[in-house]
Amino acid sequence: EPEVTQTPSHQVTQMGQEVILRCVPISNHLYFYWYRQILGQKVEFLVSFYNNEISEKSEIFDDQFSVERPDGSNFTLKIRSTKLEDSAMYFCASRRSFTEAFFGQGTRLTVV
Amino acid sequence: KNEVEQSPQNLTAQEGEFITINCSYSVGISALHWLQQHPGGGIVSLFMLSSGKKKHGRLIATINIQEKHSSLHITASHPRDSAVYICAVRADNQFYFGTGTSLTVIP
Secondary structure, three states: OOOOEEEOOEEEEOOOOOEEEEEEOOOOOOEEEEEEEOOOOOOEEEEEEEOOEEEEEOOOOOOOEEEEOOOOOOEEEEEOOOOHHHOEEEEEEEEOOOOOOEEOOOEEEEEO | OOOEEEEOOEEEEEOOOOEEEEEEEOOOOOEEEEEEEOOOOOEEEEEEEOOEEEEEOOEEEEEEOOOOEEEEEEOOOOHHHOEEEEEEEEEOOEEEEOOOEEEEEEO
């Protein structure tokens, strides 16, 4: 069964460092998403991406965040200068136009 | 902004019991998803609904578009069903998530 793959599963980084979280969506999917879940809180939408551009983003997704689909298969989330409050589980998801969204297993980001 | 409310927040059931989790949302949606999150954190999509009812094994999901309400039912619950169940609605290419229902099924 096709699946969304995220790497790494766990990343520890120093405050102020840049991190790139990687996702490989399902190959024929067209819509891509990033979410985060701070420990003990609900899942929050960050950004959606379609046709090689951002289609929606939340208030959380400020100038410190960016997304890219550099090579037609990977979908990355970059955090330019990490803060302690960026520590969370980050989920990637993808879907075709009228299907369920498929989620990756998540990357646990710990900023120290 | 779409407000998504789930109830109950926590649920403990005996193995074999019939379980219902409810989700209400505030504005029109394109689709509603039921997700399952296991203790390790990974999320699995159970259903996507835009109308009516879907069944998969012991899981049944229903949606009433007019009432802006969906239910997830688990028949003959089993300890392996223990997880957090999350309702998420899609509108304007964004997803809005409920806070989740933590289900524990006791043998």
